Amino acid sequence: MTESIGEPVGSDRSSGRRGRPALAGVAVLALAACSGDVTASDDDPEPAASLTLYTCLSDESIQPVIEAFETREDGGTVELFRAPTGELNARVAADARSGGLRADVIWGCDPLTVQAFVDQDLVGGWTPPGAEGIPEDLRTEDYVGAHVLYMVVVHRTEVPSPQAWSDLAGGDYDALAVPDPTVAASALGTLGWFAAEPGYGIDFYRDLQGNGAVQVSTPDDVTTGVAQGIYDAGITTANSAYAAKDDGSPVDVVWPEPGAVAIYGPVALATHSADSDVAKSFVAFVVSEEGQSVLGASGAYPSLPGVEGPAVPDGAPVVSPDWAAIGADKDAILGEYQQLFGG
Amino acid sequence: MPAVAPTGARGAATAAIGTVVGALVVLPLLRLLQVLWQESGGDLARVLGSADLGAAARNSVVLASAVTLAAVPIGVATALVLRRPDLPGRAFWRVAVLVPVVVPDFVLGYSWTQAYARAGFTDSTLGLHWAGLLGPVGVWLVLVVNAVPLVYLVAVGGLAARAEPDAERAARVSGASGRTVLVTVTLPLLLPAVAAASVLVFVLTLGTFAIPQVLGAPAGFDTVTTRIYADLSIGGDPASFLEAIALAVLLVLGTAACVAPADALLGPRLRSARPADPQAAQALPGRPAARRVQAAVLAGYLAVTTALPLAALVLASFTRALGVPPTPGNWGLDHFRQVLTPRTAEALGRSVGLAVVAASLLVLLGALVAVRERRRSGRVAGTLITLTLVLPGTTLAVALLITYGRWLSGTLTLILLAYLAKLWAFAHRPIAGALDRLPPDELRAARASGAGALTAVRTVALRPLAPALLGAWLVCFLTALHEVTMSSLLYGPGSETLAVIVLNSQELGRIGPTAALSVLLSLLVAVPASLLWAAVHRLRSRDGGPPALGIPEVARAG
């Protein structure tokens, strides 16, 4: 009879459970309280100007830039939201539908995405001083390229090194990996460049496929697969390839002829922040020589010529896709491509 | 629930559930629909028509069905095998079976490739590799392995709470062999748990993304979720965004179409009205040879599906780089050093705290809906919360942002709400599978002895439900801990979780730090988990006494 109530046996856990809803409630409130502005605890006497930055640039690169900016005279606090392009897009889209974009500056990783933001009137309409230093094919009226991703070839050390892109279709390789243009804008840019380049076209991909090429999702998946040894070679970003090589993976990097495809990452001012001085000075800083050297030192390729950055082999060729054309013909290009690599 | 609570309290409970369901599920879904309707101008056909849906949708459904059909029998069989007290190494197996849950989704696919793909472990040692791993069959298999522990936990909860201790003995002594008892008595009693597990696995697989992405892409195997991801990745433009939303809504509607009728029809039929018995069914003794075979099969299964990939993961965490042979010369703690920065520690702390709070709240919410399932309102709630489970993380996060972003953007609270919305069904279904009916007389005895309604439930009904509650808590905790998609989208300065660190290192193409993080996470989980297990074990042995009788039974007789 004493069993049925069971108090003494279960009591230590039971009392914990009774306290749990209350405890959980307190925890939720505590969470709500301690999230949000941690940076506001600086001991600056006057209210610090601040700006919100959305970017898909890697952590290693954006942190030094922010630090350098925050110590400047015309600097201010930077509230950072850093996420892969997909999440970034989703965040911007959600913002736009719930009271407006919360970023003052957007620093993207490819022109197509930022152009789309411009088309929605979310960013653009302002050119920072110093933009003329950036090469013309790396900027437009609404945004300026601040860093560059180069699409190169990464290959296992035991296979022959391709000198030109066409060598990949040459038959020396058992398994190849290419990134998915419907997932990665860098892959789309590369596709767009090949499509427009005489001597290549979509047929280049057809030849690749005939030689055992497989499509994976992102350039980083390409690097991982090649480093693991699943594939012999693949198309990926220079940053990713060199990172693997420096770690010690048995891979090598080639900047093939006629050139590594340059995907530039534009920085743009939000239209609703047109009167935010600190936001403007941030954009100006980013494309200035000082900002670009900080960027270069951190491991990202700067867009400003003459600034020191990560290794570019001597005389390495570089090519740039026609982004406007790609943007306009995207569906046609993808349509043809997807007949090869499925969709 | 028997008429223990006065109508006022019951009404309040219904209102409470209704509000939370409305806030977490209905409102965000409606906002998504609103966005879809407004921006497509009502022309949904155009939005969906442009997406080449046929193959992807078919793949998603076939995959979900195939995974369910495989994972549920394996999980139930494992639960039945592991309740035999005379199984060799039983205590070890009961922990080992749960290990796949400890490995996060985003590294599981990778660890399998390290183990079985070209140039992987088996390739370099035995010259064998499985080309099919990178394709639909590989996706299916890894998803099955991922789902089995979930089914196992649900089945264990069901066995503990709903099995009659003497029902199987009565069947045996009526002339039924062990196998016949299984088919005619045990499995029918387990039916609610099986149904709950099936729905859970099916819906989960529909909405799963990481594994199909990593293992399916090379073979061109597309699912609706990889499509959604692609749309959001490439589309700064509204058209892609809209397509992503439309696909997600399609997933939700498809799920509702399957789950709602199942819940409505099967739900009442699956509940028997027997009160839950506090004694777990003790299995009858069997032949030692059969037990050894079962143990061997279990060992083989776990070795291939869990041990090897796990070993690959651990090796990757301290091998200097990808592609170098994992020999001691190439070992180093660089990845761990890289990962153990103050920033990571902070993010880790936040993730763990968030996961603990989320899991605790989730068990409460899940139990609330499970208890209310006697009435239609509860069943509707049960179906509704399954819908947010199927929503891919990105879409759910977007929905929540659109609904609450104005006030909660970038806060930990919003991330918590996202976890609650997504994982509610995770907590609800297993508990529902275990809950039969709260024992009315024992509850009345408690009330008559001076206990309030809540105390009565706590002291009388919790014990038979404890395994199910604990299992649900564990799964919710681990899933919340490993969650990257939603937190990476919803965070703000000062509320970064692990997601930020993980995705960053992955994007740089470095698996090493991600593997190191996963290992650290697993250790972080293993320590409190083993403490909890020891505590539960001590509780059970204090409670149950000798297996065949149990002191409670004898006391009741006396």
Place this chain on the structure above:
Amino acid sequence: MPAEPALEITGLVVEYDGTTALRGVSLSVAPGEVLALLGPSGSGKSTLLHAVAGFLVPRAGTVRLGGRTVVGDVPSVPPERRDLAVVFQNYALWPHLSAVDTVAYPVRRRGAGRARARAEARELLGLLRIAHLADRRPAELSGGEQQRVGLGRALARRPSLYLFDEPTAHLDTHVRTVFLEELVARQRDSGAAALYATHDAEEALGLADRVALLRDGHLLQVGTPQQVYGEPVDLFAARLTGPASVIDAPAGTGRLLVRPGWARLGGPLEGRLRTVRFRGPHSDHLLDTPLGEVLIREPGPPVHEIGTCTSWALVHGWPIAS
């Protein structure tokens, strides 16, 4: 030539979790005989039944059913192949089966087809006078009705030995009486033996041919109901089998067991009436005497007042060691 006993247990030892539940129990049940197992909670009654049924494997000892060894030198025979049936304390009905399907279950296991099994089941239900409940599920039946279904299921097995594990423990008093009558009638009809575990002395004494007393896992005494009631082997056995008063023997020769009917009011001995309880057919008078407390049962309502001096006489006593 005497027939083989329906059940023969020799030296049965059962252990679990470090405690010994049965310590070398030996007993036998003749065909057609009802042996009651009487003992308090924890004495090992259920354990013994479980060992006989095959729900657990004993540490040592042998069990023979109708001459066939099921536990001992041979590999333990599983329950489904032992010629016995069990009626459980908690009814142990299957929630998903109706009454007729539950009773038909053992018949189907013997190989009968569905229709034939159900027909036989309906007959049995009719015999037990619950034919009108054939299609109901356990949730729709009262305790007494459920236990009848349990009994029907055991009958359907047509065994040579029935094991009853405190089947009336959860039944109301009057339901219990009816059920017991039914049970005894069916068992006698079938000619099978029965092992009946209970903690209720009246029940055991009333329906058994012999009674076995269990204490802490070993047999204290085995005998006819009259023997265990009238000549218990020690004080514990005496208390187990009925109301027991223990007094110093008037002749000074030790202690005596006095059952309620072995003393009467009015006589040479002195006593003071402490309490009296009217039970209906009789009244129980508790007397304080120089020899000890004595419980005297007299038919009819109480005639004396509490606290008054009452004389009494000892008709019979049984010497008992403390």
